[in-house]
Each structure stands twice: as structure tokens, then as C-alpha cells.
Amino acid sequence: MNDLLYKGHFKGLDIAFTYAVTTAAVNEAVVRHDCDPAAAHVLGRAMTGALLAAAVLPEGQRLNACWKYQGALKTIVVDAGQDGTVRALISPEQLGPLDDAHEELYGEIGDLQVIISKEGAIASSGTTPISLHDAVSDLAYHYCISDQIETGMSAMIGFNPDPANPIHLCQGWMIQALPNTDLERFDRIRKQMDTAGFRELLGHESESEGYFEQIAKALIGDELGFEGVQMEACPVPKFECTCSKEKMGAVLRSIPIPDRMTIVKRNEPVGISCQFCNERYEMTIEECIAAWNQKVEG
DSSP, X not given: OOOEEEEEEETTTTEEEEEEEOHHHHHHHHHHHTOOHHHHHHHHHHHHHHHHHXXXXXXXXXXXXXXXXXXXXXXXXEEEETTSEEEEEEESSOOOSOOTTSHHXXXXXXXXXXXXXXXXXXXXXXXXXXXXXXXXXHHHHHXXXXXXOOEEEEEEEEEOSOTTSOEEEEEEEEEEEOTTOOHHHHHHHHHHXXXXXXXXXXXXXXXXXXXXXXXXXXXXXXXXXXXXXXXXXXXXXXXXXXOOTGGGHHHHHTSOHHHHHHHHHHTOOEEEEOTTTOOEEEEOHHHHHHHHHOOOOO
């Protein structure tokens, strides 16, 4: 299945949804970060959740989600745009043979910060304590608590035994209550996301024309009032980083002055890697000195 992203609503139920296939975008991130299966599982699902949420933003806006945990897993950061572009990082990139739903991996209570921005300016931000031991569930919980929008999310990921192409399938759904939603009915539909039948469908790759409708039917069930689906295609998810050699100047300026002097004395190029995409930039001594002498506005 090719990557895709749809948004719309279930007519007659006052429930909005987004649906995404993110296999290629997630595969790119996992390969770039050389993630082991445990880290790939967590990162891929977090990326999918962020893309689902970013799809409903106004044009030009971006969502930056930063999960901080206290277990073996420390940090996940996903930057996703309404335009479908996404970049991400996870620390550490090798988690070993841990159960991703186990307290050993996530710790007891973490924090999730979500920032919405446009052209670098922050439009809104919020931080939520999280303890559900799952990045996707924690993101949905953030919307319920911080934005007070009842939200449900589900994402599934499967793997290939191929280090160069490790992701077989990654896709997910998000539903959100609209102003006139019957919240009891919404909760019934949200609980369907945890059923074996729905998760089996979401974890299954299919090119059939009725696949989307089949998943939607499994989600809606026999709810009265359902009048069909209205949806539109969004920009296709794509891994894309905004780093550049020029932007590495900010990293250079964070180097303490004594360390700068050591670098100059060695007279050797400085290598800097982008945390989001692992692209490595070689900075000459002249470029380092120019960055250190650059005046930063504000």
C-alpha cells in the first residue's frame, strides 16, 4: 500500500476522523536512525499519531510533539506538518528486548508537550502528564485533557526481515468528537479501536477498493444514525527534514568558548549530525568562526 492520508467525518454521527498509511515515511526514519525493532515500533507509531493530528491543522501549521519518559525509553520527538511532511527522532535508538507496553520501557509518569506553530511562530502549546505506557494513547489523552477534545487513536505497525526495508506496514486512525457529538456513542466507537477485529484489520495490508469502508464499518459497527463517510485526500505523508549546513551555525554557537578555542587550535573540520535525519555536515574552521561571530537577532 502506498502512503496516504485522508480526513473527513462520519455523517450523522458528528465524529471527525483521519486515516493514514505511513509505511514509507516511517521506514525512512527507522533506517536513518538505525532503530532496533522495539525502537522502530515506538517511533513508527508515534510518527503516525502525529501525522493523524497534524492533518486537521489549518494550512501551513505544524505540530511538534515531544514525549519524555522515565524508563529505558527517554525521548520521542515528532515534527509533522499539515502538508504531510514529517521528521522524527527517538532516544535511545536501541531499546533491546523490552515489551513496549511495560513500565520498564516507559517508566511511571512522563510528560508530553505539543506545540502548534506556523512559520516558526508558536500558535499554541500545552504539556500533559502521561502514564498510559503507549505514545499513541498518550497523544490521544493529551487532546482529551489539554484541548478538551474527546479523541481516540489507534496505530499498527508490522515488520519485514530486511534491514534496508524493515517496515512492512504502518497505518492508523484518529477520531475526534465534534461539538454536537453524542459522547456516549463516541466512547462506544472509541472502544472499538481496542477490539481484536479492528486491530486485525488495521494490521492487515490490502489493496482492495473496499478496504477503507471495511475498516470504517468495523469502527462504526451498528450505530444508528450513520449516514456514510465524507472525506478528502490530504498531502501524502513524506519524511522530510528542514536541516541545512547554514542551520548548523546554531549548534556551533552552543559550544562553550573554551571548547571553541580547542577546535581552532586543532585546525580540523568539525562534524555535526542532524538529530532528526542523521545527515552529517562538515564545517571548516572558517565556517565555525563565521558562525561564532554571527549576531543573532532577538
